[in-house]
Each structure stands twice: as C-alpha cells, then as structure tokens.
Amino acid sequence: MKKRIFLIALGLTVSAGCPLANVQNNEPADSEVHAKVKQARVHAKALGGALKSRLKQAMQSGGLEAGVQECQLAAEPITESLSQNGWEVGRTALKVRNPNNAPDEWEREQLALFASLLERTKLKGKQPPTPMDTYKYDSNSGEFRYMMAIQQGQVCMACHGVQVAPSVEETILKYYPKDEATGFELGELRGAFTLTYSPQ
Ligand code: HEC
Structure with a gap:
C-alpha cells in the first residue's frame, strides 16, 4: 500500500504528464483525473502565493511578531476564501503550529513518504522533484x-x-500554546498543501 502511493508520488513528479495507470481504483476517467491534478497544482500555488505575500507585507511593516499575528489572523480566512467550487484547500504537517491543521491518516502517510523521499534525495546529493506531489482518486x-x-x-x-528569537517565540506561544512547528532545518519537509475535491 505504502509503496504504491510512493510510486504515485514519484511518477507524478518525475514525468511532466500524469502516470494515470497508477491511479488507485479501477477505470478512472483518465482525462478528468489529469485535469484535477492540474487544477490542484494551480490552487496549491495560489494558496502558497497568497500566504507568502501577506506574510511579506506584515513582516516589512511590523517585523516578525507582526508576521506571526498576520499568519494567525489571515491563514484561515485565506484558505477559506480559496476553497470554492467543490475544492477545499489547506495546509498540514506532521508537526503543526495550529492544531486545526493536524493531518488525518492519509495525509500523515503522504507526509511520511515526502519526508523520506526528501531525506533520500539529500543523501544521494540530488535535487528533490518539483513539485513533489501525490494524489488519490475514488472513482x-x-x-x-x-x-x-x-x-x-x-x-x-x-x-x-x-x-x-525569544521575542518571536513568545508571540508564537501566546497564540499557539501547543506549538510543535519549530526545529526545522533548511530544506527539510515543513508540511504540505492539502486539497480535496468533492463533486457537487
Ligand atoms: C512570521 C512567522 C512565520 C514565518 C516567517 C513563516 N511562518 Fe509558517 N506559520 C506561522 C504561523 C503563525 C502559523 C499558524 C497559522 C495558522 O493559524 O494556520 C504557521 C503555519 C504554517 C503551516 C501550516 C501547518 C501548521 O504548522 O499549522 C505551514 C505548512 C507553514 N507555516 C509553512 C511555512 C513556510 C514554508 C514558511 C516559509 C516560506 C513559513 N511557514 C514562514 C508563522 C510563520
């Protein structure tokens, strides 16, 4: 099971097209799934872009503490505003700052696979695939x-x-007393964008 999902992740990312033969379940509408993968990538990038630009603005005007406050205020409304037309977008991680972002079982498995793929490419001195992504479709x-x-x-x-920095940590803990999301090294897996499309 794990191995199969890993193959999907790899297959998706190393080839430009989608390896639709790997899709779980039988007889998916290939072109439809392919289109969904493309849409999902666009939505994930839109979410990433929106969050980054808000963060940048806040940090330029008020420093890191302002950035923390902005993330706290803006992250959920931004993800909500981008969740439209059957799509739900969000972020998750194995170690979260906001407990609302905690992964479910499928997400946890994918995060573990991403982390081990990153670790292995690093050990081999290679660059990880971009985007590093995975999906599943229930026909x-x-x-x-x-x-x-x-x-x-x-x-x-x-x-x-x-x-x-202690002042930043203090602000973080004020809003997120159960914060787990520090201690990450450069290049390590921080988390993932996670998207679900449900037919309407
Ligand atoms: C100014 C501080 C700050 C910076 C810089 C920052 N973050 Fe965050 N990050 C936060 C806060 C605060 C949250 C919690 C947001 C929420 O309530 O959903 C968060 C949440 C996240 C989450 C969601 C999972 C979780 O832990 O709840 C991810 C993923 C994430 N950040 C990745 C990044 C990445 C990647 C960068 C660099 C491009 C980054 N962050 C830069 C403060 C920051």
Missing part, C-alpha cells in the same frame, strides 16, 4: 485528494527554525 464517490510538499526555506527559519 465511486468522485472524491479527489491531492497533496504538495512544502520544504523549509530560508525565510521560514525565523518562525519555524532551530533557533527562534
């Missing part, structure tokens, strides 16, 4: 799920890194 219900890995970047270090 009975028509439900389509998709995830795209998010790596820890340089700008993320101040709030999710190994050494978070």
Whole structure:
C-alpha cells in the first residue's frame, strides 16, 4: 500500500504528464483525473502565493511578531476564501503550529513518504522533484485528494527554525500554546498543501 502511493508520488513528479495507470481504483476517467491534478497544482500555488505575500507585507511593516499575528489572523480566512467550487484547500504537517491543521491518516502517510523521499534525495546529493506531489482518486464517490510538499526555506527559519528569537517565540506561544512547528532545518519537509475535491 505504502509503496504504491510512493510510486504515485514519484511518477507524478518525475514525468511532466500524469502516470494515470497508477491511479488507485479501477477505470478512472483518465482525462478528468489529469485535469484535477492540474487544477490542484494551480490552487496549491495560489494558496502558497497568497500566504507568502501577506506574510511579506506584515513582516516589512511590523517585523516578525507582526508576521506571526498576520499568519494567525489571515491563514484561515485565506484558505477559506480559496476553497470554492467543490475544492477545499489547506495546509498540514506532521508537526503543526495550529492544531486545526493536524493531518488525518492519509495525509500523515503522504507526509511520511515526502519526508523520506526528501531525506533520500539529500543523501544521494540530488535535487528533490518539483513539485513533489501525490494524489488519490475514488472513482465511486468522485472524491479527489491531492497533496504538495512544502520544504523549509530560508525565510521560514525565523518562525519555524532551530533557533527562534525569544521575542518571536513568545508571540508564537501566546497564540499557539501547543506549538510543535519549530526545529526545522533548511530544506527539510515543513508540511504540505492539502486539497480535496468533492463533486457537487
Ligand atoms: C512570521 C512567522 C512565520 C514565518 C516567517 C513563516 N511562518 Fe509558517 N506559520 C506561522 C504561523 C503563525 C502559523 C499558524 C497559522 C495558522 O493559524 O494556520 C504557521 C503555519 C504554517 C503551516 C501550516 C501547518 C501548521 O504548522 O499549522 C505551514 C505548512 C507553514 N507555516 C509553512 C511555512 C513556510 C514554508 C514558511 C516559509 C516560506 C513559513 N511557514 C514562514 C508563522 C510563520
């Protein structure tokens, strides 16, 4: 089971087209699934872009503490506003800051696969595939799920890194007393965009 999903992740990312033969379940409408993968990638990038630009604005005007507050205020409304036409978009991680972002079982499995794929490509001195993503399609219900890995970047270090400044940590803990999302190294898996399409 795990191996099969891993293959989907790899297959999806190493080839430009979608390896539709790997789709779980029988007889999916190939072109429809392919279209969903493309749409999911667009939605995931839109969410990432919207969050980053809000974060950047807040940090430019008020520093890191303002960035934390902005994330706290804006992340959920942004994800809600981008959840339209049957799509639900969001973020998740193995270690979360906001408990509402905690992964379900399928998401947890995919996150573990992304993490091990990143680890292995690093050990081999190779670049990870971009985008690193995976999906599953249920041909009975028509439900389509998709995830795209998010790596820890340089700008993320101040709030999710190994050494978070005490004043920033204080602000984080004020809003997220159960924060687990620090201690990430550069390039490590930070989390993933997670999307679900349910037919309407
Ligand atoms: C100014 C501080 C700050 C910076 C910089 C920052 N984040 Fe966050 N991040 C937060 C806060 C606050 C949350 C919780 C948002 C919420 O309530 O959903 C969060 C949540 C997340 C989540 C959702 C999962 C979770 O832990 O709840 C991911 C994924 C994430 N950040 C990735 C990143 C990445 C990747 C970067 C760098 C591009 C980054 N963050 C930069 C503060 C920050």
